[in-house]
Amino acid sequence: MAASSYPMTRIGGNAFNHSQSGEAEAEYDRLRDLARQEAGKRSSCFDRAHQAYERGDGAAAHQLSEEGKQHAAKMDQYNKQASDYIFRENNAPGRVADDTIDLHGQFVEEAEQILEQRIRYAQQNGQTHLHVIVGKGNHSEDHIQKIKPRVEQVCQELGLQYSTEANAGRMYINLQGGPATMSPLNSDHQGGQQGGFYQGPQQGGQQQGGYPGQQQGGNYQGGNQQNNNNDELEKLAMKLLPRILRKLDGCCTVM
Structure with a gap:
C-alpha cells in the first residue's frame, strides 16, 4: 500500500x-x-x-x-x-446531497476504498455523476492536498472523467464516461440521484448505516x-x- x-x-x-x-x-x-x-x-x-x-x-x-x-x-x-x-x-442525511460524498478526516487509503465502493454503488443505481469533497489541504502537512491526487488516480484507473469544481476542495466525477462538465441543473450540488440516499459502502453484503465499509485489518498506518x-x-x-x-x-x- x-x-x-x-x-x-x-x-x-x-x-x-x-x-x-x-x-x-x-x-x-x-x-x-x-x-x-x-x-x-x-x-x-x-x-x-x-x-x-x-x-x-x-x-x-x-x-x-x-x-x-x-x-x-x-x-x-x-x-x-x-x-x-x-x-x-x-455524510449523515441532510449534511450532504444524495450525489455527494465527503472524505474529510480520512487517511488516503481509507478515502480510496470508500470512494471505490461509493462509485460502484452509484453506477449500480444508475447515478450519472458524483461530487466528492476532498478538502483544500489547509490542515494537511505543508498545506498540500493529499486525498485529491488519490481520487484522480482512482478515476484514471476506472476510466472516468473528472474535474475540479469552483471550490478547489470539491471534485466532480462523470460516471457515464463522458466529459466531466457539470450541467446547470447539477451545479448547485443539490441534484438528487436515483436510488435514494447512499448509506455507506457495503461490508459483507450488508449496508452499515452510513459507515464506510473498509475491510477489517486494513493497513491504515498514516504513512509516516x-x-x-x-x-x-x-x-x-x-x-x-x-x-x-x-x-x-x-x-x-x-x-
Whole structure:
C-alpha cells in the first residue's frame, strides 16, 4: 500500500466539514490517538525484535515480532473506528446531497476504498455523476492536498472523467464516461440521484448505516516514515528468523 497518506497526527475539528460538538471532536481524536499509541508500541516491538535478531536471540525476536503484529492489528481497528465515525458524521442525511460524498478526516487509503465502493454503488443505481469533497489541504502537512491526487488516480484507473469544481476542495466525477462538465441543473450540488440516499459502502453484503465499509485489518498506518521503516525491519526479521530458529532447534524451545 502506498505511503502517501496523512501522518498519524491529531486532526480534531478540522476533520469535520460542518459545525460539530466538542464531544464529537473529542471522540474522533480519541480513536486516532489510540491508533497512534498502538503504532508506537508496534514500532517499539519491531525495533526490539531487530535488536534481538542482531544479538542472535531468535526466540526473543520471534516473540517481539508477534507482539508487534498484535499492536498493528489494534492500530488498524482504532483507525477503522475513527474512519467509520468521521464518515458517519460528515455524510449523515441532510449534511450532504444524495450525489455527494465527503472524505474529510480520512487517511488516503481509507478515502480510496470508500470512494471505490461509493462509485460502484452509484453506477449500480444508475447515478450519472458524483461530487466528492476532498478538502483544500489547509490542515494537511505543508498545506498540500493529499486525498485529491488519490481520487484522480482512482478515476484514471476506472476510466472516468473528472474535474475540479469552483471550490478547489470539491471534485466532480462523470460516471457515464463522458466529459466531466457539470450541467446547470447539477451545479448547485443539490441534484438528487436515483436510488435514494447512499448509506455507506457495503461490508459483507450488508449496508452499515452510513459507515464506510473498509475491510477489517486494513493497513491504515498514516504513512509516516517510521512505520514504513519498521515494516521493512519486520520483513527482514521474518526472512532470517527461520535460519536462526533452525540453529536453535534442539537446544531450546521457542515459545
